[in-house]
Amino acid sequence: MAAHNLKHALFCAFITVIISYPILGLNLIAQGTSVTLEGATTATVVNVFLAAVAVFLFQLFRDNIMGVFGRVPNLNPLAKRGPVSQEKRLLMERVFFVAIILLALVWPFIVSRGAVDLATLVLIYIMLALGLNVVVGLAGLLDLGYVAFYAVGAYTFALLSQYFGISFWLALPIGALLAALFGFVLGFPVLRLRGDYLAIVTLGFGEIIRILLNNWTTLTGGPNGIGGIPDPTLFGMEFGRRVKEEGNVSFHETFGIAYSGEHKVIFLYLIALVLAIFTLLVIRRFMRMPVGRAWEALREDEIAARSLGMSRTAVKLSAFTIGAFFAGFAGTVFASKQGFISPESFVFLESAIILAIVVLGGMGSQVGVILAAIAVTILPELAREFSEYRMLIFGAAMVLMMVWRPQGLLPMRRIQIELKEQG
Amino acid sequence: MLEVQNLSMRFGGLLAVDQVSVDVREHEIVSIIGPNGAGKTTVFNCISGFYKPTGGKILFQGQEIQGKPDYKISRLGMVRTFQHVRLFSKMTVVENLLVAQHRHLNTNLFAGLLKTPDYREREKKSLERARYWLDRVGLLEMANWEAGNLAYGQQRRLEIARCMVTEPQLLMLDEPAAGLNPAETKELDQLIVSLKEDYNVSVLLIEHDMSLVMGISDRINVINQGRPLASGTPEEIRQNDDVIKAYLGEA
Numbered sequence: 001m002a003a004h005n006l007k008h009a010l011f012c013a014f015i016t017v018i019i020s021y022p023i024l025g026l027n028l029i030a031q032g033t034s035v036t037l038e039g040a041t042t043a044t045v046v047n048v049f050l051a052a053v054a055v056f057l058f059q060l061f062r063d064n065i066m067g068v069f070g071r072v073p074n075l076n077p078l079a080k081r082g083p084v085s086q087e088k089r090l091l092m093e094r095v096f097f098v099a100i101i102l103l104a105l106v107w108p109f110i111v112s113r114g115a116v117d118l119a120t121l122v123l124i125y126i127m128l129a130l131g132l133n134v135v136v137g138l139a140g141l142l143d144l145g146y147v148a149f150y151a152v153g154a155y156t157f158a159l160l161s162q163y164f165g166i167s168f169w170l171a172l173p174i175g176a177l178l179a180a181l182f183g184f185v186l187g188f189p190v191l192r193l194r195g196d197y198l199a200i201v202t203l204g205f206g207e208i209i210r211i212l213l214n215n216w217t218t219l220t221g222g223p224n225g226i227g228g229i230p231d232p233t234l235f236g237m238e239f240g241r242r243v244k245e246e247g248n249v250s251f252h253e254t255f256g257i258a259y260s261g262e263h264k265v266i267f268l269y270l271i272a273l274v275l276a277i278f279t280l281l282v283i284r285r286f287m288r289m290p291v292g293r294a295w296e297a298l299r300e301d302e303i304a305a306r307s308l309g310m311s312r313t314a315v316k317l318s319a320f321t322i323g324a325f326f327a328g329f330a331g332t333v334f335a336s337k338q339g340f341i342s343p344e345s346f347v348f349l350e351s352a353i354i355l356a357i358v359v360l361g362g363m364g365s366q367v368g369v370i371l372a373a374i375a376v377t378i379l380p381e382l383a384r385e386f387s388e389y390r391m392l393i394f395g396a397a398m399v400l401m402m403v404w405r406p407q408g409l410l411p412m413r414r415i416q417i418e419l420k421e422q423g
Numbered sequence: 424m425l426e427v428q429n430l431s432m433r434f435g436g437l438l439a440v441d442q443v444s445v446d447v448r449e450h451e452i453v454s455i456i457g458p459n460g461a462g463k464t465t466v467f468n469c470i471s472g473f474y475k476p477t478g479g480k481i482l483f484q485g486q487e488i489q490g491k492p493d494y495k496i497s498r499l500g501m502v503r504t505f506q507h508v509r510l511f512s513k514m515t516v517v518e519n520l521l522v523a524q525h526r527h528l529n530t531n532l533f534a535g536l537l538k539t540p541d542y543r544e545r546e547k548k549s550l551e552r553a554r555y556w557l558d559r560v561g562l563l564e565m566a567n568w569e570a571g572n573l574a575y576g577q578q579r580r581l582e583i584a585r586c587m588v589t590e591p592q593l594l595m596l597d598e599p600a601a602g603l604n605p606a607e608t609k610e611l612d613q614l615i616v617s618l619k620e621d622y623n624v625s626v627l628l629i630e631h632d633m634s635l636v637m638g639i640s641d642r643i644n645v646i647n648q649g650r651p652l653a654s655g656t657p658e659e660i661r662q663n664d665d666v667i668k669a670y671l672g673e674a
Contacts, residue, residue, distance in 0.1 A: 291535070
């Protein structure tokens with residue numbers, strides 16, 4: 001055992017050195033037209049050596065260290081309490097939702113404009129994660145190209161407004177429905193696929209959409225993106241300083257208040273909030289309906305589900321379509337918030353982050369997913385001080401999370417059903 | 424009710440089932456027995472639509488069903504259990520029974536969202552049916568347990584209850600007694616007979632437990648190496664020389 005650990009630790013330390021020495025130690029210096037290679041400074045060499053020693057020691061005593069880590073949750077007084085009763089848990093969940101919604105409502109009036117903007121982004125991610133939760137968490141279909149539907153929603157609004165001058169409110173359902181259509185269409189080729197294969201096909205689909213947007217320059221403007229996407233209006237009232245469209249009036253003049261750029265930000269935030277709540281409630285309802293149970297049944301055992309008369313086609317397509325629908329929602333809001341979109345915003349990393357939110361939150365658990373969406377969006381912002389290391393910190397946080405709570409922040413709890421006594 | 428005529432199933436060079444015929448009439452328990460690897464489960468898979476048979480006909484209520492998709496066959500009123508229990512193990516016991524009654528699945532997306540009275544009525548009925556069957560198989564206490572946490576015998580019973588809530592006409596049980604202790608087997612025995620007597624369900628049964636098969640079957644079909652070997656009443660089968668040879672080997 002010890003010998004094995006020693007060998008493993010030596011190997012890890014060795015790898016550390018050969019990876020970090022060239023990356024940190026060697027520098028390419030441009031001198032005129034030629035490039036010269038500069039060796040490492042003594043300080044770097046010492047640091048690399050220290051890092052190797054640290055890796056060596058960690059790997060050598062790995063079992064002991066992880067053992068200590070494993071005991072840490074026991075310090076948490078909440079870890080040992082018994083299961084909470086159904087009514088109490090539902091009540092707690094309700095209180096949680098009401099509290100968070102109340103906080104969300106007063107939020108824009110107590111914080112700075114930047115914080116409201118960030119909160120809007122959080123809400124968009126909540127919508128995306130709740131939608132993906134249907135596909136991955138409930139139906140168990142690993143979708144790595146989810147961002148494609150988000151892009152469809154965003155581009156639908158951008159293109160419709162650019163070519164036909166269609167407003168946000170009309171584009172919202174169109175964008176969502178078009179994204180749903182894309183989800184439906186993608187559903188067909190992947191019907192027979194499961195697990196890894198499905199993941200790869202969806203990954204490919206996501207990339208196809210992005211590359212298409214990037215290269216169809218005549219329509220989408222390619223990498224230059226589309227700008228000048230209009231802001232949403234409130235019953236024909238615009239939020240700009242001057243009215244852009246004829247027949248509209250401006251918000252600040254109607255109410256006789258001074259113009260402020262914040263009105264628009266707050267208004268967008270409130271729209272995102274309403275849509276996020278809508279998403280939450282609709283999906284919550286679905287989960288308690290036959291269709292939601294069918295998703296889970298398909299995840300649990302496809303053969304048994306089919307033997308009971310469930311059509312694999314209908315169940316899978318409904319999951320894909322409904323998931324995509326909410327991504328389309330989020331996309332439309334995103335386009336309106338940014339005012340400018342380009343394929344840059346819809347890269348694979350986005351899909352990965354949304355998936356990470358679902359997994360971190362706890363597959364299938366709505367409260368968990370919302371908490372995770374807040375954490376994942378805000379953490380990188382808080383970690384800005386660490387500049388280039390923030391992604392590193394983000395990654396480390398995820399690894400630790402998966403070590404401590406592989407089931408997610410708040411794993412899904414089954415709904416208990418009261419069966420009436422027979423009269 | 425169910426007529427299987429000259430069913431054949433070929434996997435590449437292997438003829439797993441060769442010219443097997445089985446028929447089940449109303450109000451009857453019919454068993455298929457045979458040594459391991461005889462092709463019994465393959466016959467089941469063909470009937471329930473998991474495999475597309477390479478030859479022969481399958482008629483259910485006079486309608487040809489061979490080659491139809493599995494979910495359509497089960498909607499006709501013919502459901503099965505599996506050799507290795509297949510429950511939705513992360514869902515609760517009661518949810519397992521609700522899932523099975525999803526016939527209002529596709530049409531009612533909006534009715535469900537809006538909770539129309541019609542939808543509530545259906546939901547209430549399926550809950551009542553679930554409750555009834557849980558009581559019937561003695562799992563009412565565990566209604567809100569995760570199905571995967573049940574004991575093996577309870578899982579077997581739940582699987583049967585899950586079939587029964589779909590109100591089938593024909594129930595196909597693939598080795599329901601496998602892994603049960605003698606007391607549980609006896610309970611199962613009574614349950615199957617009661618399904619036939621009290622709920623008027625016909626049963627097609629694959630089983631190794633001879634006491635169970637001989638006790639409750641109206642007729643028995645024996646298959647050996649994919650071919651039909653004998654068929655008849657339990658008494659006839661017990662005295663059939665071919666069957667004895669196939670089971671005990673030639674002296």
